Amino acid sequence: MISLQQKILNLIKHFRRQWPLFSNSERTTVCGADCMLTALQLSMAEVNKQHHGDFAASLIDVMETWKYLLHDKLGLLYENMEEPENYADFKRAYHTFLASSNMLDIIDIYQKCCALALVSEDESIAPVQLLEFISGGMNVSRSNGSVLPSTPVYRQEQNSVKVMLFVKKCFYSYLSLLVNSKDDLALARILNVPDRGLGREAFTKLKHASQERKMSIFLSNLKKKIQCLMCR
Secondary structure, three states, X not given: OOOHHHHHHHHHHHHXXXXXXXXXXXXXXXXXXXXXXXXXXXXXXXXXXXXXXXXXXXXXXXXXXXXXXXXXXXXXXXXXXXXOOOHHHHHHHHHHHHHHOOEEEHHHHHHHHHHOOOOOHHHOOOHHHHHHHHHXXXXXXXXXXXXXXXXXXXXXXXXXXXXXHHHHHHHHHHHHXXXXXXXXXXXXXXXXXXXXXXXXXXXXHHHHHHHHHOOXXXXXXXXXXXXXXXXX
16 A cells, blocks of 8 residues: 555656656756745735735735635635635736746646546545645644643754754755756745845845846846946
C-alpha cells in the first residue's frame, strides 16, 4: 500500500521527468502548500493595493480565501459555501503571480498528471486526500494526551526549531533564485534577509517597476544595477 506522502512524491517525479508537458520553461518551480499560501497572500495584497491603496491582507481574509481556493481548484465546493469578496480578482492575481514566477502549484501538477494519464491506479489520489494533505489535516500529530510543560528550556527548544525552519526557508529561497530567476516568491522571502531596511512598501514599488518592464523583480533590479555600473 503506497502512502499518501509517497504518492505526492511520485507526482513530483512525474512532473520532473515530463516537465515539457507541463511548462514551456526549463526553470519551473514546484509550489507546495506553504508557497501557495504565501503566493495567495501577496496576490491578495496586490489586489487590495489596487482597490484600497494599501498593500496588505488580513490573516482572516487570507485563510478564508485559501480555504475557498483549495476547494474551488479541486472541484470540492459544497452547497452554501460563501465565495469571498473579490475572489475572482484574487484567483486571477494568484495564477498570474505563479505564471510570471515560472511556478506551478501542486494542484495544477496533480490535475495535469491525471489528465495525461501519468498516474497509475496504485498512485491515484482522491481530491479530498490532496485537500487534506495541503491544508495540513493529515500532518496533525497524534498526541498521547500528555501536556508538555511550558518551561524556559522547552520554549528555548521551540524557538530554536523556528529559527532553523526560517534559516532553511531563506537558504532554499536563495538556491531557488539561482535556478529560477523569475521566482518572485523566493525573492519576497529574502528581500530583507539580512536586514536591508526594506519594508512591504519597498516590495510593492519593486514589483510595480518590474511589471512595467515586463520582467521579474530579480531580473529587473539586476538590469538596473548593471545599467548603473555602466554609467559610472
